[in-house]
Amino acid sequence: MSEAVSRPTLEAVAARAGVSRATVSRVVNGADGVREALAERVRRAVEELGYVPNQAARSLVTKRHDAVAVVIAEPETRVFADPFFALQLRGISKELTAHDAQLVLLLTEGRDDHARVGRYLAGGHVDGALVFSLHLDDPLPGLIQRAGVPTVFGGRPGWSDGSRRVVYVDSDNRGGAREAVRHLAGLGRRRIGHITGPLDQTSAVDRLDGYRDVMVDADPRLLVESDFTPADGERAMRELLDRCPDLDAVFAANDLTASGALRVLRERGLRVPEDVAVVGFDDMLPVAEQTDPPLTTVRQDIEEMGRLMTRLLLRGLDRGDGGTGQSGEAAVGGAPRSVVLPTTLIRRASA
């Protein structure tokens, strides 16, 4: 561990700059009313001594930690295995760095650890939180609300309780799914299967609703739930083919399950798109381009979603009482509103 080094004090800065402690304090906290020449001397002393203001005290005064927590409600292994999260974090990281705010990623092994995440959020270590991949019955939203930390969600949270005002960024999952299935129907496909995502997540439910908008009274055997991973996409595709050997198309709720489905179709000797057409969701690169054949899919701009969540949160913090940790809702004020981004069908070879 690093060696003991005494941190320079406010007194040391004052002594070096030849000013009073109060003057140092005012300069460090960005208060007005200090002559520029004096302020410059203080700043030089701060730099020379490597003075770091007592963050907790400074936070109390400025009401800012210049740090934002990111919570992904998935086990850490999933966070690193699914490129979706890396893309969203890329957008968040760029935006936070542009505002010189620290990205604090709180990792967990699973839902059992969410109470601890709630305690950290309540502990006054961050100005706000960006939370995504929520599942129904997850205690996290309640814990966050209790922590009182301003929050923007990635994806529409699934609770029906209207008492909670939330700000979220989402894609038009239902509209995108509708377009995907209409495209398959337009190719003359009639037995269109759907590999859904986990139905305790609104993104998966909304995509299923979009499928149903087109496939009214669809054969229930055409639906198989998956957990959004490639391996589970393979399992779901096998199940679909076993149930419905006459299947002529599949809409997979994300590109990773679509990639698994394509592997199974090839393994069974079925040609894509001639025998079975396949459409995914995400347009996750390079995955969607590197499948065999390349994947027709519904594009959502994942990195931009991360950026937008961050901008909404920072705007809320600037406008409201953000960062006091007293009121997440007040912090949002009447300002930022949820945003639903449009999706686009990207045609490649698979459908």
Add this chain to the structure above:
Amino acid sequence: MSEAVSRPTLEAVAARAGVSRATVSRVVNGADGVREALAERVRRAVEELGYVPNQAARSLVTKRHDAVAVVIAEPETRVFADPFFALQLRGISKELTAHDAQLVLLLTEGRDDHARVGRYLAGGHVDGALVFSLHLDDPLPGLIQRAGVPTVFGGRPGWSDGSRRVVYVDSDNRGGAREAVRHLAGLGRRRIGHITGPLDQTSAVDRLDGYRDVMVDADPRLLVESDFTPADGERAMRELLDRCPDLDAVFAANDLTASGALRVLRERGLRVPEDVAVVGFDDMLPVAEQTDPPLTTVRQDIEEMGRLMTRLLLRGLDRGDGGTGQSGEAAVGGAPRSVVLPTTLIRRASA
């Protein structure tokens, strides 16, 4: 330092500001109903005395935040692209979760953001830090030292300044490299190239030293530096082949560059291992098993390194005054010492 002993109290703040304890409490807790002039006096007293309020104060009493920062001195895109970091984080996450401590991953866009990381570490948000992938000339070690937060490093830090006591976990990079190159020499190879890692990192320097232990007076054209990525492994392999067409073996400093080298050898119509034998370093799965041909490599237990770093840090925190952020060295006590783990040569088809 004895700052913990003379920690300022609410009473001290009240006395300095010339107000009642109740008034201090109201201001500190963000309650309304205190005249702005009074509130300003309280805030100034808080700042001047370095008084740490409420939640943070409780942490000081218990001396624990139950949170550990992880800092990877690479841009966030690299953190998510290189499975090495995911493996190390997996070990850290499991170990911290077993101790109900929160993993706080501080992401950056690059070295320019390290000052901000230093501020966060100094801010009293974590009990300790795990820091890895340091590069020479990185300001991070100095910033961490100034922050006074107990730290364990992943990989031997590269500074020569003996004044800093450090605890680190590393693999026997030099011994492992020596074994790799001896293995190639034992196969009768004489023109053995080496794709090094970034030579501002001790892991890369140590592996180069191991190579030189065997290849005394090696032709300098047999050495090409890379940045540890697959793409740069490809570039380095092309350069090696252009310089030394008679090359009969390559020791790549990690599996990712080895995978890039294998692609280039195939592209040039060279057979592995018949024409050119290849050995990597890491035994990163599934990479090392899925290359064509599967990779002979030097195994280091990356996940175990993460676990061990975490255990050493937590042991230091338990024994010393860890978590006050006042004295990293005291926190270590005489207890945890650096550990260098052995490596093993894993033979597959490439050499």
